[in-house]
Structure formats: structure tokens, C-alpha cells
Amino acid sequence: xxxxxxxxxxxxxxxxxxxxxxxxxxxxxxxxxxxxxxxxxxxxxxxxxxxxxxxxxxxxxxxxxxxxxxxxxxxxxxxxxxxxxxxxxxxxxxxxxxxxxxxxxxxx
Amino acid sequence: xxxxxxxxxxxxxxxxxxxxxxxxxxxxxxxxxxxxxxxxxxxxxxxxxxxxxxxxxxxxxxxxxxxxxxxxxxxxxxxxxxxxxxxxxxxxxxxxxxxxxxxxxxxxxxxxxxxxxxxxxxxxxxxxxxxxxxxxxxxxxxxxxxxxxxxxxxxxxxxxxxxxxxxxxxxxxxxxxxxxxxxxxxxxxxxxxxxxxxxxxxxxxxxxxxxxxxxxxxxxxxxxxxxxxxxxxxxxx
Numbered sequence: 001x002x003x004x005x006x007x008x009x010x011x012x013x014x015x016x017x018x019x020x021x022x023x024x025x026x027x028x029x030x031x032x033x034x035x036x037x038x039x040x041x042x043x044x045x046x047x048x049x050x051x052x053x054x055x056x057x058x059x060x061x062x063x064x065x066x067x068x069x070x071x072x073x074x075x076x077x078x079x080x081x082x083x084x085x086x087x088x089x090x091x092x093x094x095x096x097x098x099x100x101x102x103x104x105x106x107x108x
Numbered sequence: 109x110x111x112x113x114x115x116x117x118x119x120x121x122x123x124x125x126x127x128x129x130x131x132x133x134x135x136x137x138x139x140x141x142x143x144x145x146x147x148x149x150x151x152x153x154x155x156x157x158x159x160x161x162x163x164x165x166x167x168x169x170x171x172x173x174x175x176x177x178x179x180x181x182x183x184x185x186x187x188x189x190x191x192x193x194x195x196x197x198x199x200x201x202x203x204x205x206x207x208x209x210x211x212x213x214x215x216x217x218x219x220x221x222x223x224x225x226x227x228x229x230x231x232x233x234x235x236x237x238x239x240x241x242x243x244x245x246x247x248x249x250x251x252x253x254x255x256x257x258x259x260x261x262x263x264x265x266x267x268x269x270x271x272x273x274x275x276x277x278x279x280x281x282x283x284x285x286x287x288x289x290x291x292x293x294x295x296x297x298x299x300x301x302x303x304x305x306x307x308x309x310x311x312x313x314x315x316x317x318x319x320x321x322x323x324x325x326x327x328x329x330x331x332x333x334x335x336x337x338x339x340x341x342x343x344x345x
Binding site: 001005006008009010012013014015016017018019020021022023024025028030034037038039040041042044045046047048049050051052053054055056057058059060071072075076079080083084087089090092093094096097100101102103104105 | 128132157167174179186187188189194195197198199200201204217218222226282283286287289291300301302304307308311323327332
């Protein structure tokens, strides 16, 4: 690829990313009332999206080979327990991550 | 003027702690991304400029492959739309929250990556903190972390040797915390369970590279059907 072709390719990716982010705001501008159905989606989607993001961040875990997702499972349980117990975001994240690093570096 | 600078400081101080885990995750991923570009034969200018202008982690890794392949701008555009389609959901969820924040809105939308969206949607912003500036600083800090990580990886990539194996889990841990936080706040868990269950099923059925779009469509379909059914019983709220 020439430099110009590279610039065009990156520009297309920038454009595509911006399109997915700006589109809802262009379709439903702030000065007009948002349709009831879209308001409903705005309320119920986030919870489902957070579930999607959890799975998305685990998408490359293979439960049939290697450590079979066991370090991930243990660390996630720890994160949830710590969070329900102390409800300190940073503490839960740090605890789970350190647990996972110890498991993959020394145990599995 | 005094008041304004105090207000900005307060918004920054409130926003910063929320972004600390993202700093860890973005530096890890950003440096990895910079190294990846470095070993793929690109100068450090590439990860630097791409991290600023694209600012969407997964698609930036894919772009490296696009740049190494044949020139096909339309395919690059369509691939990007598909990988980033989940942002459409973020936008729909943020229509109200981004209202009335002035010029910052454009930047908030531009910088709405998974992490910025998750923080800005779930954070309990105290009443005495300006919402718009809080979200602005969350987005800006995340953008800076990603940019600096990618730049560092691109420049010093080949020199880094320390055992960071497993650090990437910080992102999973953050999404689990955000999911848990949402779970503890909501009365009805239907939507949370639906998101988790459908995504898992679609991952099993379509694999890691193709499950996002079917998962999104199924979530959308089921939530739409549920709106009609139990409306009087409170629905999925």
C-alpha cells in the first residue's frame, strides 16, 4: 500500500467508528422529543450491554484447552464477592486482576 | 473566573479515580498495540496518530491487518461498522445524559469507547460536580491513556521486558464490576440476565469473531418483544 492508500484506509476506519458513535444523536436530535420506544431502549439496553461487554472481554477464553477458563472463573467470582462486600470499584478490580495474574503466572 | 477554575478542579478530582483502572488497562493494551504495530513494520507515528483519531481498541488492532493487506477502503469501512456496531447502543443510552452539556457533547460522542461509556453511564456524580465536565474529563483521560500507551509501545516496544502476563484481565474485572454495580442498583434483573445469556449463547454459536452482531440483534429483538408483553407489570425497567 502507498502512503496515500494507507491514509485513506485509516480515514475509512475513523469515519466508520465515528458513524457508529454519532448516528443515534443525528437520528434523534436533542431539540425534538425522542420516540417512546427509543427512550425505553435507552433505559433497558445498558444492563444488557454490560452483560455483552463482560462476555466480549472473555471472548478469547477457550474452555476446552489450556487452563479451561478456570483462572478467569475464579477471578470473576472474587471480583463479584469483593464488590458486593466492600463496593469499592478500585479495590474489586485490583483484587481480581492481581488474583488472575498470580493464577496464570504461578498456578496454571 | 475563580469559581470556574474551582468547578473544573472539582470535576477533574471526581473523575480521575474512576479512570485509574482504565489507565492500567489502556497502558497495557495500548503498549501491546504499539508493539504490535512496531513488529508489523510501522513507524511509531502510526499507532500515535491512529490511537488519537480512531480511539477504538479492537478495531485498531484489525486496522493493522487491513494496512498489511490489499487496498480496499469500502471493506475497511464496512468492517469497522460491524466491529463497532455496539456503539449504537451506547448512543441510544446516552441520548438524555449528553443533553445540555454544550460544545463538549461532540467530544463526548467522539470519545465514547466501551470504557468511557461504562463509567459515564454508571458513575454516581455528586450534585455539586458539573456533569458535563465530569464526563469530559473521564473521556479525555481515557483518550490520553490510550494515546500515550500506544505511543510508548510504538517507540520503546522492543525494549520492554517484564512479566505482565494476565494484566489484560483488568478490563474484564472492570466490566464485571460495572455489571455487578448495575445489578445491585436495579430492581429487575431481566435485562442484565438477557445480555449475559444471549451473548454467551451467540459466542458459543458464532465464535469470537462473529458473535457481536447476532447478539445485538437478539438482545434488541427480545427487549422489544418484552416491552409489549409485561408493560403493565412494570416491564423490564
